[in-house]
Amino acid sequence: MTTPIVCLENVVKTYPGGVCALRGVNLEIHRGELLAVVGPSGSGKSTLLHMMGALDRPTSGRVLLAGHDVAALPDRRLSGLRASLIGFVFQRFHLAAGVPALDNVADGMLYAGVPLRERRERAAAALERVGLGGRVTHRPHELSGGEQQRVAVARAVARRPLVLYADEPTGNLDSVAGAEVLDVLRDLHADGTTIVIITHEQEVAAAAGRQVRVHDGHIVADVPGGGP
Ligand SMILES: Nc1ncnc2c1ncn2[C@@H]1O[C@H](COP(=O)(O)OP(=O)(O)OP(=O)(O)O)[C@@H](O)[C@H]1O
Numbered sequence: 417m418t419t420p421i422v423c424l425e426n427v428v429k430t431y432p433g434g435v436c437a438l439r440g441v442n443l444e445i446h447r448g449e450l451l452a453v454v455g456p457s458g459s460g461k462s463t464l465l466h467m468m469g470a471l472d473r474p475t476s477g478r479v480l481l482a483g484h485d486v487a488a489l490p491d492r493r494l495s496g497l498r499a500s501l502i503g504f505v506f507q508r509f510h511l512a513a514g515v516p517a518l519d520n521v522a523d524g525m526l527y528a529g530v531p532l533r534e535r536r537e538r539a540a541a542a543l544e545r546v547g548l549g550g551r552v553t554h555r556p557h558e559l560s561g562g563e564q565q566r567v568a569v570a571r572a573v574a575r576r577p578l579v580l581y582a583d584e585p586t587g588n589l590d591s592v593a594g595a596e597v598l599d600v601l602r603d604l605h606a607d608g609t610t611i612v613i614i615t616h617e618q619e620v621a622a623a624a625g626r627q628v629r630v631h632d633g634h635i636v637a638d639v640p641g642g643g644p
């Protein structure tokens with residue numbers, strides 16, 4: 417068995433103020449998976465993604481990224497490990513306003529130490545891959561919502577992370593634009609990217625290879641899906 421990309425061991429997360437969002441969660445993500453996280457609003461899905469991405473520290477329990485206990489890593493090493501392993505896509509696209517698509521994607525590699533010319537080449541290739549080869553000079557306000565989200569996906573994958581985390585990536589999109597974003601994610605998965613997607617959509621969950629159901633801070637089901 418290979419080392420999981422991410423491993424959560426008995427993770428508890430209590431927010432300041434006292435809400436216990438995760439109540440002892442165990443989860444492993446392996447290379448090549450397409451995993452859907454489902455569950456009602458407030459059940460802890462985004463908190464789970466934050467823990468899996470080491471964006472926030474657990475109250476107790478352990479988070480391992482590629483076998484490294486994140487609690488034992490100095491902040492700089494953790495940032496570096498996170499940057500090389502994980503790409504994030506959020507419901508709100510978080511693109512830099514007024515900045516062309518190409519630079520929005522290229523700037524995502526600034527801290528990975530990629531030289532400017534290669535950043536721009538990789539950004540152009542990533543935009544091509546999400547079907548936006550003809551939109552590289554467009555600024556976010558000159559793009560549709562679905563196109564903006566595809567720029568966000570391009571930015572996340574241009575760094576070539578091992579795993580892509582998407583938190584309701586279609587939540588702000590109409591069904592056509594949402595379907596296009598999902599097609600892009602499915603293509604990336606077919607090409608070998610590990611994908612974890614939080615979704616409210618049953619269809620999306622059904623198409624995943626594995627479904628994790630969260631309820632009230634617990635994983636209440638972890639089952640094979642109908643998809644790849
Ligand atoms: N930063 C925070 N501070 C305090 N409480 C928080 C914080 N973030 C989330 N919570 C609480 O933790 C619980 C889980 O929140 P979380 O965002 O993980 O839910 P979710 O499953 O992603 O919901 P949704 O489907 O609505 O996005 C909720 O009760 C929420 O109010």
Ligand SMILES: [Mg+2]
Pocket residue numbers: 461462463
């Ligand atoms: Mg959420």
